[in-house]
Amino acid sequence: AIQMTQSPSSLSASVGDRVTITCRASQGIRNNLGWYQQKPGKAPKLLIYAASTLQSGVPSRFSGSGSGTDFTLTISSLQPEDFATYYCLQDYNYPWTFGQGTTVEMK
Amino acid sequence: EVQLVESGGGLVQPGRSLRLSCAASGFTFDDYAMHWVRQAPGKGLEWVSGISWNGGIIGYADSVKGRFTISRDNPKNSISLHMKSLRVEDTALYYCVKLGVWGSPSQGYHYGMDVWGQGTTVTVSS
Numbered sequence: 001a002i003q004m005t006q007s008p009s010s011l012s013a014s015v016g017d018r019v020t021i022t023c024r025a026s027q028g029i030r031n032n033l034g035w036y037q038q039k040p041g042k043a044p045k046l047l048i049y050a051a052s053t054l055q056s057g058v059p060s061r062f063s064g065s066g067s068g069t070d071f072t073l074t075i076s077s078l079q080p081e082d083f084a085t086y087y088c089l090q091d092y093n094y095p096w097t098f099g100q101g102t103t104v105e106m107k
Numbered sequence: 108e109v110q111l112v113e114s115g116g117g118l119v120q121p122g123r124s125l126r127l128s129c130a131a132s133g134f135t136f137d138d139y140a141m142h143w144v145r146q147a148p149g150k151g152l153e154w155v156s157g158i159s160w161n162g163g164i165i166g167y168a169d170s171v172k173g174r175f176t177i178s179r180d181n182p183k184n185s186i187s188l189h190m191k192s193l194r195v196e197d198t199a200l201y202y203c204v205k206l207g208v209w210g211s212p213s214q215g216y217h218y219g220m221d222v223w224g225q226g227t228t229v230t231v232s233s
């Protein structure tokens with residue numbers, strides 16, 4: 001199975017900060033990667049698919065990049081509602097695998 | 108309104124079986140693949156299983172292969188997850204998920220889990 005290594009596992013940031021989360025695949029997955037946001041007690045929400053395509057309705061401060069094995073989720077200017085846990089998911093081949101998650105906490 | 112409603116969770120002893128169901132509404136069900144994702148208490152997300160629009164392509168996580176079976180009933184707009192030989196480590200909130208698809212035959216297709224249910228809780232304990 002493809003392993004997804006996400007880093008950091010947590011970070012502290014302030015409103016307005018630029019935040020970057022990375023995900024590395026154990027083998028090439030082209031651009032078959034999505035990013036998800038989860039808030040406590042809520043179901044996850046799709047932010048980005050195909051590594052860099054913003055899901056409809058998601059604010060443009062979120063962006064994704066990468067291809068092959070290395071991927072990045074960037075929040076250009078952190079907003080109060082962005083404090084949450086973020087996961088990457090490879091959908092290149094079965095079994096699909098999530099990264100272990102990155103919790104963005106308020107500094 | 109697009110909606111997924113899971114049911115069937117509960118408390119079960121190790122080694123026993125349980126069947127989860129997911130009722131879909133608000134979209135053309137048989138156009139989309141469907142998946143199950145779980146989350147153990149205080150832990151991250153774990154992909155469990157997926158089934159294509161017609162049931163022809165199915166995948167399972169290594170942790171559940173041979174014990175869980177996914178199926179779908181397109182006329183009834185539903186999917187199921189039959190779980191047998193349950194283990195304590197199967198304790199989790201189980202989400203039913205719709206797989207969105209974007210693209211074209213010429214440019215290729217891309218996928219994302221765009222609709223999630225609220226989940227049903229499975230607790231495996233003696």
